[in-house]
Amino acid sequence: MKIEEAIQQKAFKDIYNKAVVNLLYTQSYIVSKQSSLFKPFGLSPEQYNVLRILKGQNGNPITVSSIQDRMLNKMSNASRLVEKLKQKGFINREECPRDRRQVDVVITDQGMEVLKQLEEKIHSLNRELIQLNEEEIGQLNNLLDRLRE
Amino acid sequence: MKIEEAIQQKAFKDIYNKAVVNLLYTQSYIVSKQSSLFKPFGLSPEQYNVLRILKGQNGNPITVSSIQDRMLNKMSNASRLVEKLKQKGFINREECPRDRRQVDVVITDQGMEVLKQLEEKIHSLNRELIQLNEEEIGQLNNLLDRLRE
DNA sequence: ATACATTAATTGTATATACATTTATTTGTT
DNA sequence: AACAAATAAATGTATATACAATTAATGTAT
Structure with missing residues (x-):
């Protein structure tokens, strides 16, 4: 789902801002699913x-x-x-x-x-959380590593 | 910095696991810098x-x-x-x-x-947080949007 | 050996997150 | 109209985060 829909925001100031928001939202999405899994334990x-x-x-x-x-x-x-x-x-x-x-x-x-x-x-x-193929996952890991300088 | 260095973990179970960890770590990295900026306000x-x-x-x-x-x-x-x-x-x-x-x-x-x-x-x-060029930021936003189904 | 700085862990306090419960109001059904 | 169901917000409680302060032990310099 596009981040614009997910948080009902029509536009972002720029792509940097959008990337920051997208990263924060994605983490929240992951953690909430992980929490449900861990809770019974x-x-x-x-x-x-x-x-x-x-x-x-x-x-x-x-x-x-x-x-x-x-x-x-x-x-x-x-x-x-x-x-x-x-x-x-x-x-x-x-x-x-x-x-x-x-x-x-x-x-x-x-x-x-x-x-x-x-x-x-x-x-x-x-596997459920990361709906990407292996090449794309490699790209994502690379981008995240490089993003942090 | 590679995620392996950042959290001193030599290897991951697989790239899915690495991607999840990388996303969670990156969010923490971003939020801690944002918190410092917001705090005086x-x-x-x-x-x-x-x-x-x-x-x-x-x-x-x-x-x-x-x-x-x-x-x-x-x-x-x-x-x-x-x-x-x-x-x-x-x-x-x-x-x-x-x-x-x-x-x-x-x-x-x-x-x-x-x-x-x-x-x-x-x-x-x-701009400081996202050390990527505009094309890469576009890729990142795309990957994140698609990752969440 | 003493004094001072450094380090490791714990503790205190305020805020935030996670989720269930409660209260008040509105909606829908008969 | 009466009542149940649904909705919006607030509240209670446990846990977690953020950061400062404290306590105890170790390292270093004189």
């Missing part, structure tokens, strides 16, 4: 993001600030997200012995299990 | 969005639910955003005479003034 999109980062560690612990650096939203509060995931039993947290300021975080079996249950659903959702 | 990005919708009405009132329909984030709470803007003196709100369930919202002179002050800054920011 007790996860928000950002909590899921943290679990994926932990899974990517292959069992090695990672500190809260390293999680923060790898998050999609650099301003989100990794400390509080980790606390939420701990309450749900999806992660464990323990003091790092070499530097007691730091906290080592690892995903639990229960956390791995919820990711496993989500895997196929997310695979499908991604 | 006492506006959040979504509050600015509401003011722009009102300005687009050319003086005609618009109801809260129509604002909601036109917002970039369909899940945001137009009622509360309107209340915040009212407190700041940027909008006026009054009962719609033909249907007392509805509320007519209009931008104030003060609201128009803050948009005017922001106009040139946003123009520059948009």
Whole structure:
């Protein structure tokens, strides 16, 4: 659907403005669908993001600030997200012995299990969300990478 | 900057997944820069969005639910955003005479003034945010429109 | 060794998002 | 007219974002 229809705006100031609006709207479109998928599993999109980062560690612990650096939203509060995931039993947290300021975080079996249950659903959702052929997806990834300087 | 560097992730499951992540990351990148620009004016990005919708009405009132329909984030709470803007003196709100369930919202002179002050800054920011040539921006807008079915 | 700066994580506070519920009003049906 | 259904906005509550401030531990310079 054209962005003009989606937000009922007849015209944009210029194509730069239209591109910004289009990117913001598209993100909202994606996140709302992801939220619906995650909800039955007790996860928000950002909590899921943290679990994926932990899974990517292959069992090695990672500190809260390293999680923060790898998050999609650099301003989100990794400390509080980790606390939420701990309450749900999806992660464990323990003091790092070499530097007691730091906290080592690892995903639990229960956390791995919820990711496993989500895997196929997310695979499908991604295909549903991105209605482009492979060449176009390559173009899109390229444009987005270059857009950010 | 390539998305792999930006979030320190070596590889993605597939290009669909990479595209989703790239879109979410790019939005966060844009919103954080917009927030910094709006902050000195006492506006959040979504509050600015509401003011722009009102300005687009050319003086005609618009109801809260129509604002909601036109917002970039369909899940945001137009009622509360309107209340915040009212407190700041940027909008006026009054009962719609033909249907007392509805509320007519209009931008104030003060609201128009803050948009005017922001106009040139946003123009520059948009150019800074979207580091692509005009042809590429056209491609990007096209891909985003088609991506959403 | 002490003092000072730096770093890591947590906490506080305000705002925003997400979604369900409530209240008031209008519309539609009989 | 009476009543149920639909609609518009506001409100309640939980979570998340944004950013400042705090606490605790470590690093560095003298």
